[in-house]
Structure formats: structure tokens, C-alpha cells
Amino acid sequence: MVAEEFHVAYHDLIKIGFAMLFGGVLGLERQYKHKTAGFRTIILICLGSALFTLVAQKGGTNVNANVITGIGFIGAGVIFKEGFTVSGLTTAAVIWISAAIGVAVGTGDYTLALIATAVTVIVLSLLSRVEDYINTIHGKKIFSLVFTSTDYHNIEAFETMARKYSLTTERRSVTKKDANLQALIEVAGHIDNINKLNEELVLSPIIKSF
Incomplete structure (x- = not known):
């Protein structure tokens, strides 16, 4: 036992x-x-x-x-x-x-x-x-954008800018605050192209900050 x-x-x-x-x-x-x-x-x-x-x-x-x-x-x-x-x-x-x-x-x-x-x-x-x-190869980034005006065409201009670099976009939220339009937009694509978009946004006249 x-x-x-x-x-x-x-x-x-x-x-x-x-x-x-x-x-x-x-x-x-x-x-x-x-x-x-x-x-x-x-x-x-x-x-x-x-x-x-x-x-x-x-x-x-x-x-x-x-x-x-x-x-x-x-x-x-x-x-x-x-x-x-x-x-x-x-x-x-x-x-x-x-x-x-x-x-x-x-x-x-x-x-x-x-x-x-x-x-x-x-x-x-x-x-x-x-x-x-x-x-x-394929990254994602959410851009928090503050535009220089409340014109909704600015969002379309940003999306056109992204497509130029073969990037896809998805709007998460769009709001108005004071005299500016604010948006959260998810951008997906090659990480190098996302970096190029970053560089262009710095010089863009429609973007106040991002």
C-alpha cells in the first residue's frame, strides 16, 4: 500500500x-x-x-x-x-x-x-x-486632423491626397469645433506611403494640425 x-x-x-x-x-x-x-x-x-x-x-x-x-x-x-x-x-x-x-x-x-x-x-x-x-508592408494609422476651416470638402481633399499614395481611408468621426473641422480618419497601406502622406500634410494649406 x-x-x-x-x-x-x-x-x-x-x-x-x-x-x-x-x-x-x-x-x-x-x-x-x-x-x-x-x-x-x-x-x-x-x-x-x-x-x-x-x-x-x-x-x-x-x-x-x-x-x-x-x-x-x-x-x-x-x-x-x-x-x-x-x-x-x-x-x-x-x-x-x-x-x-x-x-x-x-x-x-x-x-x-x-x-x-x-x-x-x-x-x-x-x-x-x-x-x-x-x-x-501594410500598416494602419489613425490621423487626428484639425482643418483650417469648417468646409467638408477639406476631408475629401485629404482622402484624395491619401489615394495619391495608394492608401485607403475610413472616416471614424467628424466634428466641428469653433471655426475648425476636426476628423479622425484611419489610413491603411504601405508604411512608406503613410510616411509620405505625413510629409505632405506638414505643407498642406488645409491642415491646421494633425
């Missing part, structure tokens, strides 16, 4: 060790990039998921759905919206996948957990370069 209990405890410790190892690998990547959920946080999430799974197996219950719900709350806590910019989505996704890896470890599927950890690291590190390259 003692030998059997020791055998069970030994395997539980192995699962806990793997959960900390895989969580630590993902956490190091987040910590290196100074993200909200870093080294210790990801380890604890992965470890917690593994422990919940172990307890559920011993008690003959299923708590995986509750783990998913709880992790959802943690993930939502690292997502921030400021104006038109949303940040923290990748970190929230890492929290989500680290919990799944913890559950996999808890069930004893080390191969799946190892593969998932490796794939996640590849996505976070190598594919970030692909993202950066795509962003240099």
Missing part, C-alpha cells in the same frame, strides 16, 4: 514538474518582452490547471470547464483598450494555451503538452518577425 501510494505521488510530482517546466518556457518569452503576465504568472497558471486536473481525476469529477471559465477571467484582465488601440491579446492567448498545457500535463499526456509548448514558442518568437514584416 505504501509503495503504491509512493508510486502515485511520484507520478503526480512528475506532472507538477512538467507543468512548471512548460509554463516556465512560455513565461520566459512573455517576461522577456515585458508583458503583463510574465514568468511567475504563466507558471502558476499552468501549474494550477495541472493540479485542478489531478484533483478532478482523483475525485472522479470533471473540472476542465471550470478551469476554462476561470482562465477566461484572468485573460480578460490583461487586455487593455485605449482609444482605437487594443493591447494584451497575445498575452491573453498565452494564458489560455498555458492552461490547456497544464490540463494536458495533468492528464499525463506529456507528448501533447511538449508539442503544444514548442509550437507556442515558435508562434510567439519566429512568427512575430512575420508580423513585423507584414506591418512594414
Whole structure:
């Protein structure tokens, strides 16, 4: 009986060790990039998921759905919206996948957990370069424009200016304040062309500030 209990405890410790190892690998990547959920946080999430799974197996219950719900709350806590910019989505996704890896470890599927950890690291590190390259080819920028008058034709003139550089535009908001027309316009296209538009706006007689 003692030998059997020791055998069970030994395997539980192995699962806990793997959960900390895989969580630590993902956490190091987040910590290196100074993200909200870093080294210790990801380890604890992965470890917690593994422990919940172990307890559920011993008690003959299923708590995986509750783990998913709880992790959802943690993930939502690292997502921030400021104006038109949303940040923290990748970190929230890492929290989500680290919990799944913890559950996999808890069930004893080390191969799946190892593969998932490796794939996640590849996505976070190598594919970030692909993202950066795509962003240099096709970028987006929201221009906050103050025109020199309240003439709405000035907005059309700005959009024509953008099209000259093969850029697309989308009006977010247009308001009048005092003797000026103000607009938030999203511009998308090659980042070099967006920079050229910036340079032209500096000299444009219809733009008071941007």
C-alpha cells in the first residue's frame, strides 16, 4: 500500500514538474518582452490547471470547464483598450494555451503538452518577425486632423491626397469645433506611403494640425 501510494505521488510530482517546466518556457518569452503576465504568472497558471486536473481525476469529477471559465477571467484582465488601440491579446492567448498545457500535463499526456509548448514558442518568437514584416508592408494609422476651416470638402481633399499614395481611408468621426473641422480618419497601406502622406500634410494649406 505504501509503495503504491509512493508510486502515485511520484507520478503526480512528475506532472507538477512538467507543468512548471512548460509554463516556465512560455513565461520566459512573455517576461522577456515585458508583458503583463510574465514568468511567475504563466507558471502558476499552468501549474494550477495541472493540479485542478489531478484533483478532478482523483475525485472522479470533471473540472476542465471550470478551469476554462476561470482562465477566461484572468485573460480578460490583461487586455487593455485605449482609444482605437487594443493591447494584451497575445498575452491573453498565452494564458489560455498555458492552461490547456497544464490540463494536458495533468492528464499525463506529456507528448501533447511538449508539442503544444514548442509550437507556442515558435508562434510567439519566429512568427512575430512575420508580423513585423507584414506591418512594414501594410500598416494602419489613425490621423487626428484639425482643418483650417469648417468646409467638408477639406476631408475629401485629404482622402484624395491619401489615394495619391495608394492608401485607403475610413472616416471614424467628424466634428466641428469653433471655426475648425476636426476628423479622425484611419489610413491603411504601405508604411512608406503613410510616411509620405505625413510629409505632405506638414505643407498642406488645409491642415491646421494633425
